[in-house]
Amino acid sequence: MIYPEKISLLLVVLLMTAKLSLGQMIFDTLQLREMEILSVQAEQGKTIKTTTIDSLAKSGFGQLNLSELLAANSVVFVKSYGRGGLATASFRGTAASHTQVLWNGFQISSPMLGQVDLSLVPNAFFDRASLRYGGSSIESVPGALGGSIELESEPEARKPALDVLQLFGSYQTYITTASLNIQSKRLVSDTRFIYQNSQNDFPYYNNGVLPSGWMRQEKADLSNIGFTQRLTFLISGFQQISLTSWNQWNKRNIPATMTNVWRGGNLTEFQDDFFSRNVLAWSFHRTKTRLQVSAAWFHEKQQYFLETFEEGNPVADTLINSGNTSGGYFSKVKLDRQFGMGLLFSAGFDLRHEKVKTTNYSTARQRNSGGLFVRMEKSFRQRLAFDILIRQEMADGKLLPLMPFLGVNYQLLPGADFNIRASVSRNFHLPSLNDLYWVPGGNENLKPERAFQLEGGLNYKRTFQQAVSFGADLSFFSSQIKDWIQWKPGNYQFWTAENIAEVHARGVEASFRMQGKWNRLIYTLRTAYTFTRTSDESDLAKEKGFAGEQLIYVPVHNANGFVHLAFNDYFFRWQLNYTGKRKTTMNDSGSFPDVLPAYWLNDVSLGKTWKLKKFRIELKGVVKNLFDVNYQAILWRAMPGRNFEISLRFLIN
């Protein structure tokens, strides 16, 4: 019997690293079992940096959300407004709006904000997260100036038929996840469900008010319920069609910041969301050809409510009750064709129609956009590889300038997996519909943000006698983003969106991983570090003397580590994350609260698995924030100290 954990251990080579083997891509026939292998190979590419959060890393996070997964497993900076609160991700010193999140090939960002709240993306609803850095995202999506996060659901042949997990956590947290996988010869049905409920009333030391003291987080409870259903039908040995639907209802109270806990008026502030995301995809695979055609329909409803009400008053003192409806239709066609002599050709186009109806715009707004790309990858003598891509985008009838990507990779030593790579690209990011149409302050004359990106790197990988293998990657990056959109205070009255800043983000990323076996102990060790400098280099910044200064909430240093040990039926996992100092204002006092101190977070888990023929039971205990570190990710947003989770998982194969 083969279990996912063990499969994962066999595939640890894929952990968090730049992938290789351009030109070796082999298109599989449509055997489900082999499709799983394809998913491993498809992420490869010599000239670009991609990291994949695989099932081993992800298995400890099945019941959590994408923000927690990324914070622990990648050096993407996750900005979280508190446990269960809004969380966004930014790559390489860019803004959250420069991160595109794709689910089964389609952008799930709200067209209003142009960003995704990662706290509303349960890890249970996708199997694999691939991170594409900088220019390497252009093939999948335009405008990801920082990078893209691509979430995919893959029906796995070896997936357990039934997988049910119940978690109990501190602060009255209950999470249930379940998945049911039914397969016949031609049809696969994959159903997943999540229910999450937490009072989220953790104690914390509030030094944001006087007199300071221990308090409990109030009005921070949240509950989410959602399911995905995927049906895959094998038309023939070469074709399949699938329909995937993701529906989710989210409710959360928004707690007061630490400085505002004593505000009067019995403040009620909450946000309710519902979304339905649906993708229909047809794919055709032959040995050397793959054609994918897909269409999507997304619908999202959001309600934000704020009220202060004093006892004895007939009406509320403050009342905001705003509703937004957004969504769109999307379609995509992509062809990959492998020729002989190490030549791979890809081409595709996509069409998008996004629309927003909100009380905050003067009228309902929409945007029609589309794009097409052509890509050629060619390798010479297995050592030198070129990768050329050109994307052309059009938005509301206007052509954007071409987005080219050029990459090169060279294997430094024959026979050794030691490579040097470099790439250059240009990318454009359209303003969000809020930037354009928000009343007041939206600016219909905004230009797209434009980025010029350079990247270089070295990677090395080696395996010793099948027992130990290790790999390392070192990357350098530089992105110059012009016409960066900022909301700027207007003349006494309101803020307006303008193309102001010229941001230069540059830095270094280093990662190391090692895995192996020592007697009956199987171990994995992984660590990554990022150094990022991001500053505004516009004429205005130079004139006002703040050019060169680090932008707010971009840590210069960010690192993480991961240790996984498995011994017989026991496993131990240790996750640590370091977030460096971050400025909270553009001032250079260097001290708190202008600067938030750095912090380390440690999560450890210990588990045991029992196997009984077709059944498997897994019991796991987790200690989060092991050292009870008192920290703030964002100024005066309370975060929980040491807390616990225990979960019981039941699987039937």
Place this chain on the structure above:
Amino acid sequence: MKTLKLLALFLILTFAACNKEKPQPEPLPGELGPGLFILNEGNFNSGNASLSYFETGTGKLTTQLFFKQNNAPLGDVAQSITLQGEKAYIVVNNSGLIYAIDRKTARFEGKLSNLVSPRHILFIDGQKAYVSDLNSSHLTVVDPVAFAILGKIELGRTSEEMLKIGDQVYVANWSAYNQSVPNNKILVVDSKEDRLTDSITVGIEPNSMVVDKNGSLWVLCSGGFTNTENPSLWQIDPTERKVRQRLEFAKLNSSPTSLEVNGEGNRLYFINDAVYRMGIADPGLPTAPFIQGFADLPYQLAVDPQSDDIYLTDALDYMRNGFVFHFDAEGQILDTVEAGVIPGGIGFNVD
């Protein structure tokens, strides 16, 4: 074993890295000399309001004074500062509270909390004060010594700046938030009875008020957030509650704010992009600016009642530390002081 050693090393490193200590600020030795408190509003919902102090005699500037003295932040949107007796009262709008500090040391003395959206505090006497509110339809009556809420005075409107002449308190209804009637009144409250007694109609959005040496009430109205009408300056006889004159600004889209008066009570000052000055007997609004070209975003004005020196705050871009420009009575620049984020309220701390 190697793995275990590695694990041990990790543990040691992690423990070593776990610095739980928050940076503890060093309180200032000694007392504050004569000077001014500069209140930096900070950004809404960011909790980054701060207090700076500028000693006029020595030119010494202290930033983050409140945090240094109390090891806690001022809060979220520090709206106004009022000195009374040995204390200074700081109204922190979005934190819904008022902190009282010792005016000589800036140390925490007490707090009034559970307020909805407080803006200003006005002292009726040593035992009673009124607190205006941006969202609530009443004034809150407080005991500023015992730090207790005594009651409320229903206005039916929101309230902003307050001014006391005799026993009467004049309350500006600046914001139209949460009210169905236009925001164009000065409400009159009897401070003996704690009761709304009358109102005076002025222009839309009365944002600031002063009393001149003759006892006239001057009210500056910005004309509305969406430029509903031309801004206007009103001279009112507070006893008769009659309008003596209404001066209209020519530009509909201008937004004059921050009306101030000098110590003698014969000169008015306000911001309308630049700083303007006029005599109380002038026949019309001034056409030429008195001070211009210093601030990127002129935000608030204060006039030293003793020297007539003028302080102009510059909110810059609302994001970086702003400035306070210090001018003599004739508008000659004396000092430029770097303040915090959105410097607004100024409190003169002189004996």
